Amino acid sequence: MNHFQTVAVFTYPTDLFVAKSFLESHEIECFVRDEMTIQVHNFYSNAIGGIKLEVNTEDYEKARCLLIQHGFIEEEEIAAESENNWIFKLDKITSTVPVIKSLSFSTRAIILFILVLLLITIPAYFLSLPTTKELLTNAPWCLSHVTYNGKNYVPTSSHIRFILNSQCEESINFKENGLIELPGFQSQPIMGQWQMEEDSLRIFGSDNFEYIYNGNYKLDFNGRELTITSGNTILYCYR
Structure with missing residues (x-):
């Protein structure tokens, strides 16, 4: 050549x-x-x-x-x-x-x-993509319904609140300090704690309905939707 x-x-x-x-x-x-x-x-x-x-x-x-x-x-x-x-x-x-x-x-x-x-x-x-923690905490996640042991439930917190047109009725609020606010079922909102463990989410210390909310969850982000799944519970969220 x-x-x-x-x-x-x-x-x-x-x-x-x-x-x-x-x-x-x-x-x-x-x-x-x-x-x-x-x-x-x-x-x-x-x-x-x-x-x-x-x-x-x-x-x-x-x-x-x-x-x-x-x-x-x-x-x-x-x-x-x-x-x-x-x-x-x-x-x-x-x-x-x-x-x-x-x-x-x-x-x-x-x-x-x-x-x-x-x-x-x-x-x-x-490098510019948000971390999992940032996706969870930058705004509350609306909660449409909960599946527990194969049955669907719609959460209804009993506290008095004002809802604007752009807001959802029930939501999950992941706070940066490790606290989490969850909707109740004909009850006051539930307070608990959360933390990330490798690729999974752990919710613990719930002050009510702990058998529904406490556990280790897998996170599935799909655009503006988020599915949070554990062994018995599935939380269907959106923004």
Whole structure:
């Protein structure tokens, strides 16, 4: 498999093809990189490091000497490009990546930009997601009904309260200090405690209906809905 190396860089295609024809007349195989990009948009030339004339690695020294001798390039032109033009360096690096090295520099640059963007945005997205504790405590959860031992019950707390149109009649309030307020069943609201244990929720210390509420629960978040499930009890919540 041939390995090409940049021997000269030109701003305009016409200059390049004179040098290319000259080298080919000396039986040196040439390859042109980024030619089409600059033919479409000449002002891209400096931005992408110019049009690159490449030759086989084994022909590099011979081609370079011929181009210098006949005035196509100066002695230190290639070295200066590689030292001073970061785009030239980027082109050199990306041209060694197996999957994309055959693509034009502009295409390789776009692919690299997308990859960098993904590397930044994907971790940032997951880091910005709320924790389970934050999902539980940032607002009360409305409780539509409770399933206990296979039977459905609708909680009805007996305390006096004012309900606005946007509020639900019964709710579970997870407080950040570890206390929890649960709806009663023809009774006052029930107070208890809660804590997270790995991926499960533990409710304990309920001052009433402890046989319904106390236990270890699995949490299932589905958009604005939350199902809290233990061995005997299922709490159906929403926001």
